[in-house]
Amino acid sequence: MKSNFSYQKIFDIKYKNIKFEKVFTFKGEISKLKNKKFIFLDESTLEKFSELAFYNISHFLRPTHLNKLKNILNDSQASNNDKYVALTLLKNANTSSGGILPMCQDTGTPIILAKKGINIITSGKDPYYLSKGIFNCYLKNNLRYSQVAAKNMYTEKNTKNNLPAQVDIYSEGSNEYKFLFIAKGGGSANKTFLYQATPSVLKTKKIIEYLKPKIASIGTSACPPYHLAIVIGGLSAEMNLKTLKLATCHYLDNIPQKGNYKGLAFRDIIMEKQILKMTQDLKIGAQFGGKYFCHDVRVIRLPRHGASLPISVGVSCGADRQILGKINTKGMFLEKLEKNPAKYLPPIKYSNLPKNEIKIDLNKPIKDTLIELNNLKVKTRLLLSGTLIVARDIAHAKLKERLDKGQKLPSYFKEFPIYYAGPAKTPAGYNTGSFGPTTAGRMDSYVEQFQKAGGSLIMLAKGNRSLIVKNSCKKYSGFYLGSIGGPGAELAKKNIKSVKCVEFPELGMEAIWKIEVINFPAFIIIDNKGNDFYENLIN
Ligand code: SF4
Secondary structure, three states, X not given: OOOOOOOOOOOOOOOOOOOEEEEEOOOEEEEEEOOEEEEEEOOOHHHHHHHHHHHXXXXXXXXXXXXXXXXXXXXXXXXXXXHHHHHHHHHHHHHHOOOOOOOOOOOOEEEEEEEEOOOEEOOOOHHHHHHHHHHHHXXXXXXXXXXXXXXXXXXXXXXXXXXXXXXXXXXXXXXXXXXXXXXXXHXXXXXXXXXXXXXXXXXXXXXXHHHHHHHHOOOOOOOOOEEEEEEEEEOOHHHHHHHHHHHHOOOOOOOOOOOOOOOOOEEXXXXXXXXXXXXXXXXXXXXXXXXXXXXXXXXXXXXXXXXXXXXXXXXEXXXXXXXXXXXXXXXXXXXXXXXXXXXXXXXXXXXXXXXXOEEEEOOOOHHHHHHHHHOOXXXXXXXXXXXXXXXXXXXXXXXXXXXHOOOOOOHHHHHOOXXXXXXXXXXXXXXXXXXXXOEHHHHHHHHHHHHHOOOOOEEEEEOXXXXXXXXXXXXXXXXXXXXXXXXXXXXXXXXXXXXXXXXXXXXXXXXXXXXXXXXEEEEEEEOOOOOEOOHHHHO
16 A cells, blocks of 8 residues: 655644743844844853752742642542641642742752754753753752762762753754753652553553552652653653653643544543542552542553553652743743742641641650550551651661671660651751651661661651561561651751751761651551551552
8 A cells, every 4th residue: 555755743742821931031142044043042041041940940839730739628538638648738838939948858850851943053052051050059059969970880979969960952943942840859750660561451441450550559659649640652662751751740731632643642531530530549549548649640642663562650749840941032931830839728727637646755765655656556647746866778778787797776776766868958047958758668678677676666758668667567566657758848847846967977968867856747657566558558
C-alpha cells in the first residue's frame, strides 16, 4: 500500500489559561536580516530570571494545587486524617509564602527545560547564566544544598551550592524563549518507575489491574496527596520518562484528548478517572488513611514500537514546585504563583477536628515512653514534646561503622527517639530552617542492628517501611512513628524550639542534631506487636 509522507509533531502542546506576570524588562537588540526579525538577547539577564524562578517555587505554589488542598477540607468523604494533612499543608504554604522558610526542607534538584525560538540569538552561554541564577538563589536564601558529586565511584561530597543543575535547551518556535523550572525533591524523584511491559497488557481491564500494585507501591514517603502521572508507550524509554516528568508538572494538560494513526500523543481522560477512583479505593489516603492518596491523575498515551510497551509511573509531591517562564521582546515573564495562600484556608481549625491526639512527653526516660506507646493502637495521633535526636543517611552509616568495629552506640542515640531529617539553612532570628521528615525507608537496613544495640527504639520519619522494620520492632519492642511529610516550614515555625549539633558538624544537613520539639504531630505506624498500619494498604 502506498504511504504518503506527511509530518506531524507528536506533542501538540498548547499553553492555555496560564497567567504570567512581567518580572523584568527585555534587554537586548532587535535586528532585521532578509526581512526576518532576529532577537539578540542579553543572555546575562537569564541569571536574574532563573534566580527569581527558583526563589518563587521554593516559597509559592500554583493556585490550582492550593485549591485541591482546600477541596479536601470540604469533602465529606475525606477522612479526618486526610483533612488533618491537607490543613497542615495549607498552613505550611502560608508560612512558606512569607518568603523566609522554604515550603520543604528538601529544596530539590534544580531542573530547567527550555525551548528557544530560532530567531533568539545568544552566544551560547545560556546554561552558564541559568546555573549562576540557581547558585545565587540557593546561596542567598534559606535553601538546602542537596547535591553530591563523586570524585570516584565511592567518594562523594556535597557541592555546597546545590549545583550542578539539569539544564536542557531545545530549539522550537521562532520569537520566544520558553521555560519550565522545576525543583524536584529526592523523595518524589525516587518514586519514578519505568516498566518494560509486554503489549498484552494493553487490554482495558488488564492495564488497570497491572497498574494497581505499582501505584500502591509508591507508598507515602513522597508526601501525598500526589499529582500522579502514567505514561503508556513511547518511542524509547527516555521519551517515555521525559513525558512522565512533564505530565507530573501538568505541562501536557492541554494536549489532545484523542490520538490518531500518525502517532499523536494524547491524554486518556476516561482512564484518568478510572485510576483516580482506584487510588481512592486503595484507602491509603493523604498519608494516614482515607481517600486522598492523589489529587489528580494524568494518563498520556504515546506511539510505540510494536514489540515494546514502556510504562512509567511518577508523581509530583506535596512540594509541587514548578513554574513556567517566557522571554520575548515585551519582557521576561514568570507564571503567577499564589502569593496569598491564606485565602485558601477555610474557617476550619484543628480544634474542629476530633480531639483524639495523645500528648507524649519525650523528656521522660525512653523506657517510660515505650510503655506509654505500648498501650496505644497503630494510627493513633500523637503530639510529641521534648527531645529528639536527628540523624539521616550518612550519620547512620557512620554509627554502623562503630558498631561493626565492636564499639557502642552513643548514649544520646539510646536515650531519645530518632527523627530522620536534615534541615534547610536557619534564617537569621529563627530557631531553625525548614525541617520536615525524610523518607524512612532508606534507613530500614540499619534498624535491626541498631535496635539490637539499644538504639532506634522509637523512630520518627515519613512513609512506609519494609518487613524488616516491622519484624525488628516486634523483636526488640520498638515503634515507628509517621510524621506528616511536606510541611517543613510549618514544623520549623511552630513545633521546633531549638536545634543543636551533637556530632559530625562537617556533614552539614547530614550531621546529628539534638532538637527540642513541642506538640510535634505524629502517628503510630508500626508498633511493638507486629502491627503495621500501611501493610495491608500498600503491599
Ligand atoms: S514534600 Fe516530601 S517528597 Fe516532596 S520534596 Fe519535600 S520531603 Fe521530598
